[in-house]
Amino acid sequence: MIRRGTRERFAPTSPMSTALHFRTIADLAAALDAKQLTSVELTAAVIARTKAVEPRIHAFNSFDEADALAQAAASDARRAAGQSLGTLDGIPIALKDVIAVTGQPLTASSKMLKNFVSPYDATVTTKLKKAGAVLWGRLNCDEFAMGSSTENSAFGPTGNPWDPTRVPGGSSGGSSAALAAGEAIATLGSDTGGSIRQPAALCGVVGLKPTYGLISRYGLIAYASSLDQIGPFARTVEDAAIVLSAIAGHDERDSTSFKTEIPDYRAALTTNRGPWKLGIPKEYFAEGLDPEIAASVEQAIAFYKSQGCEIREVSLPHTQYCLDTYYVIATAEASSNLGRYDGIRYGHRSTAAKDAVDIYAQSRAEGFGPEVKRRIILGTYVLSSGYYDAYYLRAQKVRTLIRQDFLNAFRDVDALLTPTSPVPAFKIGEKADPLAMYLLDIYTIGVNLAGLPAISVPCGFTKSGLPIGAQLIGQPWKESNLLAIAHAYERAHDWSAKFPNL
């Protein structure tokens, strides 16, 4: 039994003794290029680590060892021939089980898609393959990415590596837990209302939700299409920048993906030095915020101030309406998107249906879990005749006001600094009431409604040893700036060099 004291939970952190599975992309890429390491050795180490900790963590829905080792061998052959594809060539990266990889399972952690095998690659998958990454495993999540704890998975919950009796956050909890536990070198998740940033905060890793439209959603299982965005989890801001450069860019297969120049995000970390003007939204430090989290974020604010940054209090007056706006818009879109699961062309088909039309209602009843059903019902209701104007149309108008709040604040500041989550990782099974769970998203959902980029970076630990994350919210399309601001904090602190003692 691991003691609950903070110090006992930390594994050794000296760079020379850091195990392969805990090292950064930047560090491992240098070792691969210097021929001190092969991708097969690295991938085998990650596989061994995964097998050792999975019984306690359950971050993966499935993995394919032989396939990963074959990709690693191909990477080593490229590098030996002087044809390395770049920094990610040979690096094991695992994807949330909502992102398509040809020939691999794609379940969305749902019974509905339990036996689904993807016939094509998501655009981010194609891009990672072109960059030489070793695609490793399918990561657990809340069913159809609906949830904040990964407890809504049809295949069982994921444990937080810092305390496996606690949740890793969600919906991308497998992505954050796998990375924190050393079961991958980087991971991808998706973020509709905080599903990258909140699990990153709860597991002590970096999580980036890019501007809506920066990354193609082609091949991402849709939850709420106007809010969904794919993004990286990484040990450091630099690693997140490396992965972002590989997966960003316009895609003709996603008409909402934006035609914009993709800069070298990694290079921007050092060319952009500030000082910056940072806004502190007063509404994000109100009642309900855990005092230890408040104290850690206050220290991060003090750090930036000490570096010559101007700190300004700002107001986002419609913050109190974000949650309601989100749960109208997101469930409305979900009820429409999930209409495709009808038991006819793919997915679960009920054998209990009494006729052809009854297949729809019975297959959906058997294939979806309770949270997905709740959101389909709520979304159908707010779109139904007589209620559309009162709920859906009104929420879309409030969404305009929420976005304007942020854009007004950005006239005066470069970025906003807030807590990521009001609470640290909670016990599995602790939050049984859906509304209590929804309230956990209060600091993250405004960003999705406004389509902004935001990053969660580790900023400390509670006295009981649970990670704390700070959120930086950036201006649209200014990921370079956002990453540079986060990097400045990170390199002055050693949170990313602390690992859970599993």
Add this chain to the structure above:
Amino acid sequence: MSASPQLDIDHIAKLARLALTSEEKAKFAQQLGDVLHHIEQLAKVDVSGVEPTAHASPVFNVWQVDVPQPGLAVADALRNAPAQRDNMVAVPKVVE
């Protein structure tokens, strides 16, 4: 928001093509009643003259050249079909 947050769960479940058990109906009606009660506060916001936002990206018309390309092979398209026959998805008879 004059609409009452009374959710007719049978009607909505039918619209959503979702067969619910009586336990689910009772539970969801109560839980979603709480959520709808919370959502009622949107009625307090003055939205007069405010345009709705459908999505946050400033993209409107998207044009591209229409170039024919191969699609999914039949075997790939049918790979996940629950039932298939003669290169088609098979379903029970709809009309006798």
